Amino acid sequence: MANSDNNRRKFMATTLQSVGLTALGGMLWSGYCDEAKASPLVLRPPGALPEEQFLDVCIKCGLCAEACANRESNKNKDGTQREGTLKMAKGGNHKLIGTPFFIPTEVPCYMCDDIPCVPVCPSEALDMKSLLNEKKELDINKAEMGLAIVHKESCVAFWGLQCDACYRACPLLDEAITLDYQKNERTGKHAFLLPVVHSDVCTGCGLCEKACITEKPAIFVLPREHSMGRAGDHYVKGWDEKDQQRAGDRKLDEIETHDERSQQAPSDYLNKEIEY
Amino acid sequence: MKNLKYLLLRRATQIGLMFLYFATNAYGWHILEGTFGSSKLFGFIPLADPYTTLQALSAGFLLGGDVLVGALLITVFYMVVGGRAFCSWVCPINMVTDLANWLRRKLKLDKEEVNYRFLKRRTRYWIMVLGLIVSAIVGIAAFEALSPITIMQRGIIFGFGAGISVVVAIFLFDLFGVRNGWCGHLCPLGAAYSLIGQKSIIRVKHNHEACTNCMDCKIVCPENQVLHMINKESISVTDGECTNCGRCIDVCNDDALGFSIRKLNKDS
Structure with missing residues (x-):
């Protein structure tokens, strides 16, 4: 009886320790990942999803960087290959490891007409649809890098x-x-x-x-x-017919603001020091 | 003179594959493009790592079809040839840890087996599950944020940078820390491939009659718990943790081990 009690105690202790260590590991790992993805000032390839989404969907394969470096137009006059625009983040770059980015002062994006980096993306982290014009053709001018x-x-x-x-x-x-x-x-x-x-x-x-x-x-x-x-939704360009539509049919005198201050007459609050 | 057949075959495969990946970026070849995360074979067959794909999916966004098809193809492939064949025949980290392991034996660093309380062979399965949970919490593929495997691979293709320190760390850990520490205890990718290859068809088979119980195979095996049948029974190694590396076959002087096709109906 005492022995089985002992065993149960040992089992409980081991379980508790395992769970605790797993939680510890998970927290450290989460913390590292959270820091690792916090690189907001990074420029992504054309058509990249919004950063938050991009960091997940990008499978870090490097196909975009390879397509960029090996494109026809990326050759010197003597036929040797030039460095591509897109780089794959590695240790020391302080960007999420394995994700593509570019640094304009090193190699800017030359805005190739055929956009070789985008169609090769297998995970659609580089979204081809966002780069299609009205004629459903790839149009690099639609890029928002x-x-x-x-x-x-x-x-x-x-x-x-x-x-x-x-x-x-x-x-x-x-x-x-x-x-x-x-x-x-x-x-x-x-x-x-x-x-x-x-x-x-x-x-x-x-x-x-x-x-x-x-x-x-x-x-x-x-x-x-x-x-x-961002100006915010509450600013309406009254002189712009289209923007004015956002305000609906309301006339100026129909629009009333109700807040603490509007409850009082201006002569009351303008002469007092009231904090809002 | 020991037989090095499978060792050399494996090194040729590993280095050959790495060269094909490297050549895509360096020379514009189109044989094997991308990295393990997602590749293209011959320019059109998509391949993707199943565990990486799972992490990205659990982080909560839908992936492009190419990756899903690729992950399926890779899963089916390793279900047949043995999941952890990836580890010993493809993964570049294997060369690092094998070197550490070899040095460990030469320097006689492990006289006796150390039993770590919280670092077991099964720890990697916990890490595998934890990786999916962390991916879901943080919203990025968690293991990919630090995976030495793809860091090394991208290092070979695009240049290492400070990423080389991760590879050195694994080497030091395996050499001076825990024997088979990374591949045998921690790596969640290997854990995933262990599960995928559970029922694989190509397996190492032991012939008990020929065995002289020299235990060379157990000394050289990076997952020697799978060789529990040595000099006991004539059966196949059925454990998914076997990497199908064939080192046991190489070092066996008695022809007591060899690759065979597992009988599916018997399933022993």
């Missing part, structure tokens, strides 16, 4: 120097980047040629960043969710 932004303090065009390197490098010349002409008041007789990026056209290929002449590029590509703001 990122969005270029200009840091105007370090961009020499904003100093009044003439530089349109990014504008010239852009594959969507005069669409994704336009030049805004302004008078240079300092000299009185020169013009500023200021680069302006248009987020509805820019694909984030990074050719502008690669071409930028400053020591550290003044124009650079970030993933779109990091380089874009």
Whole structure:
């Protein structure tokens, strides 16, 4: 009787220890994975699913990177192969291991017409459907790899120097980047040629960043969710007929806001220090 | 002179496959593209790792059809040839751990078998299940985030970077830490292939009559618990943990071991 009691106690203890160690392992492993996937400023290949989804669906096979490096157009004049745009994250890259990415200052995306990297994806982490135009053809211009932004303090065009390197490098010349002409008041007789990026056209290929002449590029590509703001649904462009439709048929005087402040007369609260 | 037939065949297969993967990126060949996670054979036959696919699925998003078909093809293939044939005939980490194991024997590092309380041969099955749970919690394929197998493979194809440290760590662990520590105790991929290959047809068969009980096979076997029948019964090795590496056949001087087709109806 005492012996079986002892055995049961031992069994319980071992079970408890196993469960505890499994939980410990699971927590450490989860923690590592959670950190490993937290690399938000990474540029993905064209057609990539939203980052969160991409990190799971990408099976880390490297077919996209191989297709990118081995495409016909990626050869030097003497026939030797150039380095591809897409790299596979390895230890030390601080990105989820095995996922494809690119760094514009090293090799930007050249926006191949046939997009060799996308159709080869076996897991559809690179979503071909997102790159089809109205004629159901692959259209690299529909890619949204990122969005270029200009840091105007370090961009020499904003100093009044003439530089349109990014504008010239852009594959969507005069669409994704336009030049805004302004008078240079300092000299009185020169013009500023200021680069302006248009987020509805820019694909984030990074050719502008690669071409930028400053020591550290003044124009650079970030993933779109990091380089874009959001006005929110409650702002309606009243002058835009289509946007105005979001407000419905309501007239201005029909729209009333009810909050703590609207309960009182303005003369009451404007003269008091009330915190809301 | 010991026979090295299967060892050399395995090394040729492993290195050959790795070279085909490497050549895809380096020379633009189209024989074997991708990595173990998902590959394309001859440019059109999809192949995918079943455990990796399961992790991605349990993380909660639907995968493209190519991966699912590929995982099915690989599963069926290893169901026939022995699940862990992947481990000993394909996986590049096998060369690392075999080297560690060989050095361990040469340096006489394990005089007696150590019994670790929480590091058993079955630990890998727990890790396999845990990997699926962690994948579901974190939303990425959890083992793929640190798998030394694909890190080494991608290292060979695309360059190692700091990833080489993982391979070195496995080597050191197996050499100075636990005997057969990685492949025999921890690797969840091997665990998955053990399960897949449970009923595989190609198996090592023991001939009890010819055996002289020298135990060379047990010394060289990386999963020697599967050789429980040595000098006892003339049966096949039926355990899924056998990697079909054939080292036991190589070292046997008595012709007491050899590959055979398992009789399915008898199923012993």
